[in-house]
Amino acid sequence: MELGRRAAGMLLPARDQEATRIVAPNRRSLFKGGLAALGGAMLAPLLARSAQADAASGEFPPGDPDWSQSVGPGVVDRPYGRPSQFVKDVIRRNVPWLTATKESSVSFTPLQHQDGIITANGLFFERYHAGRPTVDPARHRLLIHGMVDRPLLLTMADIRRFPSVSRIHFIECPANGGMEWRAAQLNSLQFTHGMVSCAEWTGVRLSTLLDEVGIKKNARWVLAEGADGAHMDRSLPLEKCLDDCLVVYGQNGEALRPEQGFPLRLIVPGWQGNVNVKWLRRLEIGDQPWFTREETAQYTELMPDGKARAFTWLIYAKSVITFPCPEMPVKGAGVYEIRGFAWSGRGRITHVDVSFDGGINWTRARLQEPVLPKALTRFTAEWRWDGKPALLQSRAVDETGYVQPTIAELRKIRGVNGIYNNNSVQTWQVKADGSVFDVELG
Amino acid sequence: MSSSARRLPAAALAFALVVGAAVPASAAETADEAAQLAKSAPTVAARSDRVEHYGYGTVPSAQQIAGWSIAVLPDGRGLPPGSGTVDHGADVYAQQCAACHGTFGEGEGRFPKLVSDSKLTGDQPTKTVGNYWPYATTLWDYINRAMPFPAPHSLSADDVYAITAYVLNLANIVPENFVADRESLPKVKMPNRHGFILLDPRPDTADKECMAHCRTPDEVKITSTAEGKDLTPRTAGPLDEMQSP
Numbered sequence: 001m002e003l004g005r006r007a008a009g010m011l012l013p014a015r016d017q018e019a020t021r022i023v024a025p026n027r028r029s030l031f032k033g034g035l036a037a038l039g040g041a042m043l044a045p046l047l048a049r050s051a052q053a054d055a056a057s058g059e060f061p062p063g064d065p066d067w068s069q070s071v072g073p074g075v076v077d078r079p080y081g082r083p084s085q086f087v088k089d090v091i092r093r094n095v096p097w098l099t100a101t102k103e104s105s106v107s108f109t110p111l112q113h114q115d116g117i118i119t120a121n122g123l124f125f126e127r128y129h130a131g132r133p134t135v136d137p138a139r140h141r142l143l144i145h146g147m148v149d150r151p152l153l154l155t156m157a158d159i160r161r162f163p164s165v166s167r168i169h170f171i172e173c174p175a176n177g178g179m180e181w182r183a184a185q186l187n188s189l190q191f192t193h194g195m196v197s198c199a200e201w202t203g204v205r206l207s208t209l210l211d212e213v214g215i216k217k218n219a220r221w222v223l224a225e226g227a228d229g230a231h232m233d234r235s236l237p238l239e240k241c242l243d244d245c246l247v248v249y250g251q252n253g254e255a256l257r258p259e260q261g262f263p264l265r266l267i268v269p270g271w272q273g274n275v276n277v278k279w280l281r282r283l284e285i286g287d288q289p290w291f292t293r294e295e296t297a298q299y300t301e302l303m304p305d306g307k308a309r310a311f312t313w314l315i316y317a318k319s320v321i322t323f324p325c326p327e328m329p330v331k332g333a334g335v336y337e338i339r340g341f342a343w344s345g346r347g348r349i350t351h352v353d354v355s356f357d358g359g360i361n362w363t364r365a366r367l368q369e370p371v372l373p374k375a376l377t378r379f380t381a382e383w384r385w386d387g388k389p390a391l392l393q394s395r396a397v398d399e400t401g402y403v404q405p406t407i408a409e410l411r412k413i414r415g416v417n418g419i420y421n422n423n424s425v426q427t428w429q430v431k432a433d434g435s436v437f438d439v440e441l442g
Numbered sequence: 443m444s445s446s447a448r449r450l451p452a453a454a455l456a457f458a459l460v461v462g463a464a465v466p467a468s469a470a471e472t473a474d475e476a477a478q479l480a481k482s483a484p485t486v487a488a489r490s491d492r493v494e495h496y497g498y499g500t501v502p503s504a505q506q507i508a509g510w511s512i513a514v515l516p517d518g519r520g521l522p523p524g525s526g527t528v529d530h531g532a533d534v535y536a537q538q539c540a541a542c543h544g545t546f547g548e549g550e551g552r553f554p555k556l557v558s559d560s561k562l563t564g565d566q567p568t569k570t571v572g573n574y575w576p577y578a579t580t581l582w583d584y585i586n587r588a589m590p591f592p593a594p595h596s597l598s599a600d601d602v603y604a605i606t607a608y609v610l611n612l613a614n615i616v617p618e619n620f621v622a623d624r625e626s627l628p629k630v631k632m633p634n635r636h637g638f639i640l641l642d643p644r645p646d647t648a649d650k651e652c653m654a655h656c657r658t659p660d661e662v663k664i665t666s667t668a669e670g671k672d673l674t675p676r677t678a679g680p681l682d683e684m685q686s687p
Contacts, residue, residue, distance in 0.1 A: 293580055310640050429667065
């Protein structure tokens, strides 16, 4: 009878068209076996009863939903898995009016749906300057040359032979929040903060490779260059390269995604996204910075006096509440868990405080393990909402003692033309109806 | 609150002043500046002495290295032989660049403008090659490596020299008879050559970790809201195609 019930379930109309398609051949094959012995007369009442239960309540419990009365697709139905069809809205999104083309543009991670410190590989934000190249790993090369004793040309197989390490680090585009300098503009967590993501990276320490080629005495700088059409290139101080940079091929346990530089990218922990050169093909060791377009025309910050800051690589401490947020409103007074992320390019987050009244009073949030240097750190705090309008904020402090600033404080010093490095405290306005808006306070 | 100047570390300020001083550009000066900047990048002593070698990979040929060595330094190192005139540049630019950047560098649609006489202060300044870029060598390097956008790194060295000359002329930085080559480009004086602060002055804010009564309720005022601005693409359902805000 047990078997019969399940078989009957499989005959039920599946809600999910895909399931119907996949179940059909299974049914045939099952009938070939012992099930064929069951007559149609035996199946009919079972069918009727289940369908009734379904139709009558439409809710479970007490009924059993169709997925509980059927067999789903088998193994390797999806040899490479993907999220449930019901989370199809959880995708990277872009702001079409922001850039001239999609090939030189950005997409944003849906942080409002990120349930841990690791960003799913398919949701890691994108930033391209000449689109996403299709690089054949068999023909990809890394050239290391310049002020070295032994220039070196490496294949991917060569690179994989070197001693490997794995590290969890965030990457943030310094233009994250760049649209918010003048005023609150985008009513969305995804668009105000989604140019940060975090992954476990696996590869070779850059210092291992630099030791291998032997750095000449007067060398001070390293140029990292990509194999994309932009030939993206940035100058980096040798000291940082020898400290904690990685040349990685692994991202969250699988090969780097093409969007993230497959087959090889540079990881410069805690420094602005742009220097984490993707599709890495060349490292030149030199005595001066190259003053490339991306470190002069772009990624420089215009100050009110008309001077521009250059080489502002570090990501300073920052945090944001991911629930509630404009995409994730609250429903009625009661107890809520405030959730969010904090991160700093200068080490570990030591604590995060949250405010419900626009920064008058603050409460210490709980940090969720693991708390790793230069990685997203999750925080939570209890909020007993009385249903009255509220102004939610979070404020991160890192191990240097640096306190995340307010937008008003940043503006006082940097004006509004800087574009980059907006690490200010975010304010979410919660209205009495539970809806949430991006606002800035004076 | 205290002025921004008072918060900058003294070294950064001193350096900003050195860079900001209105002295003519020269190779010596660039070298000086690089030496200053290198202080932010000290080497690790005798690093190369202590190594075991894995011996993976191959030694690249000189030709292989040359083929990929496309980066150009402000002092002109890395520039290849060749040259180009403003006139020839105008022709190539018209064919290869004008569709996106406009015949006179004014930029079509949202494509970048290449010249502008916008000031770098005030409301929404426009940053372009003409009024913002510190080095003409960077222009050569960037056009060579990344443009024309649909077919990057496809122009001859002569054509890149010519277009560089044309764009510099559009910006009134060089005369019509200018010939760009590996000697002349490093000597071009870009208007904003001294406009950059090269040492990061952060942390430049001094917010405190106040926990209670940090401001009065009157001080908590919403100065702007994204509500009703209609700038935000939708964050559920299919991707939004909204074009103009």
